[in-house]
Amino acid sequence: MLRQPIxxxxxxxxxxxxxxxxxxxxxxxxxxxxxxxxxxxxxAAATLVDDGLAVxxxxxxxxxxxxxxxxxxxxxxxEVLQALAQRGLARHAEVSVKLSAIGQALPDVGDRVALENxxxxxxxxxxxxxxxxxxxxxxxxTDRTLxxxxxxxxxxxxxxxVLQAYLHxxxxxxxxxxxxxxxxxxxxxxxxxxxxxxFTDRIDVDKSYVRCLKVLxxxxxxxxxxxxxxxxxxxxGSLASRYGRPQGSYEFQMLYGIRPDExxxxxxxxxxxxxxxxxxxxxxxxxxxxxxxxxxxxxxxxRSLISKK
Numbered sequence: 001m002l003r004q005p006i007x008x009x010x011x012x013x014x015x016x017x018x019x020x021x022x023x024x025x026x027x028x029x030x031x032x033x034x035x036x037x038x039x040x041x042x043x044a045a046a047t048l049v050d051d052g053l054a055v056x057x058x059x060x061x062x063x064x065x066x067x068x069x070x071x072x073x074x075x076x077x078x079e080v081l082q083a084l085a086q087r088g089l090a091r092h093a094e095v096s097v098k099l100s101a102i103g104q105a106l107p108d109v110g111d112r113v114a115l116e117n118x119x120x121x122x123x124x125x126x127x128x129x130x131x132x133x134x135x136x137x138x139x140x141x142t143d144r145t146l147x148x149x150x151x152x153x154x155x156x157x158x159x160x161x162v163l164q165a166y167l168h169x170x171x172x173x174x175x176x177x178x179x180x181x182x183x184x185x186x187x188x189x190x191x192x193x194x195x196x197x198x199f200t201d202r203i204d205v206d207k208s209y210v211r212c213l214k215v216l217x218x219x220x221x222x223x224x225x226x227x228x229x230x231x232x233x234x235x236x237g238s239l240a241s242r243y244g245r246p247q248g249s250y251e252f253q254m255l256y257g258i259r260p261d262e263x264x265x266x267x268x269x270x271x272x273x274x275x276x277x278x279x280x281x282x283x284x285x286x287x288x289x290x291x292x293x294x295x296x297x298x299x300x301x302x303r304s305l306i307s308k309k
Contacts, residue, residue, distance in 0.1 A: 032257040033060075033283040038076070041279035042083045044256070049092045052267040054251070054274040056094045056133060057084075060282035061101040067113070070103040074117045076280065078124045085128035094160075096276065097121055098135045099145055115148050122156040133160030133183065133224075138191040139167055139198065146173070157181055160224065164189030165209035166198045174212045178219025185224035185253060186212050210235055217243045217250065224274065226253040233266070248272055 034044035045055045059076045061069070077095055084090045102121070103113030118134070125132045134149055136142065152159045160183035163170050167189065177184050188205055189198065199205045209232060216223035217239045225236045233252065240250060251272035254263050267273045 029283065032255070033278050034256065035279055036281045036283065037279075038080045038083050041080065041277060042087060042089070044277055044279075045084065045089055045093050046087060048275050048277070049089055051264055052273075053263060054092045054094075054272060055277050056096045056253070056274055058096045058098070058135070058276065058278045059101070060278050060280040062098045062137065062282075063100050063105050064103060065105055065107075067103070067106065070101070070106070070113065070117060073101050074120050077121045081121075081124045081128040081130065084130065090129040094131045094133060094274075095121065095125060096133045096135050096162075098137060099148060100137055100141065104141065104144065104148075111144055111148065115151055118148060118152055119155070122152060122159060126156065126158075131158045131160060131183070132156070133162060133185060136162040136164055136187075139193055142167070142169070142173075158183065160185060162187065162226075163212065164191075165212050166193065166200075166205045168197060168199065170208065171211050171215060174215040174219075178216050178221045180220040182219075182221035183224060184216055184221055185226050186216060187226040187253075188229075206232070210239075213239055217245055223250040224253050225250060226276070228254055228259050228262075230262075233262075237271075 034040055041057055045057065048055050057080055059073060059080065061073055064070045064073065077097065081090070081095060084093050097118060099114040099118065102117035104110045106113055118132070122132050134145060134152075136145055146161070149159060149161050158181075161177055162185045163173050163177070165186060165188050174184065174186070186209065188209055193200075199208055206229075209227070213223070213225065213232075213236055217236075225232075227233060227236070236250075236252070239245075240247075247270045251274050252266055253274045253276060256275050256277040263273050263275060
């Protein structure tokens, strides 16, 4: 019932102006998106690194249907990677890239353009001394994204993958990717997927997440455990111990602005923690679409505003 009204808001420039300028709501924006510019996100990254955290930066934008816009997104990634290197932050900061933001959604030529653009970003990341992770989007792009990943890893084997535990296929994908040198971020998934491809019950999603965790932690790759769920964090710690995983052979990942105290607590206990930091002019659509994909996220965001735990 909420999905369509929320999506309508994502196209309203008037609502965006109100949301970003009112004192309370502007705090909501900056609490989850630190800014629109390279300078703003690099400063945010520097602050997080000073707190003992690693970061991954996402220049916001997706479903690009314009070549010039895709090129601009690539240029933004190259710029932020150079800025990270100049500030001496590259060892602690990587970038996350949505293929649809760099051309995958273009008719006919999308996969080729996205691969070429991803290569440019991967080369810039390597020159800066860091890595790239390919974000996963809705299930219709999963096979295409994994195909681009395979091509990229021929020249850039350090490129990270993302898998979404709520998809029925993901446990098998984890087995395919749990090999030496493979970096895999496991998240629950945020898109509104149909029952024939995804678990829709929260308990079933949690069970799938744990099964996938077991595969990744028992494997020879580098698991990146993306969750804010206290139970999943505890289970991941127990499984890491069961499989003889020392701290640093895996990492936890959380979104910027969500449970910052927990991020610092984990880092203080010796865990490697990476914060996913989105930035750029497309922040409004990003926030609203996240709520539209799963309206229960609204409760989570509002609760985190109050507690910040």
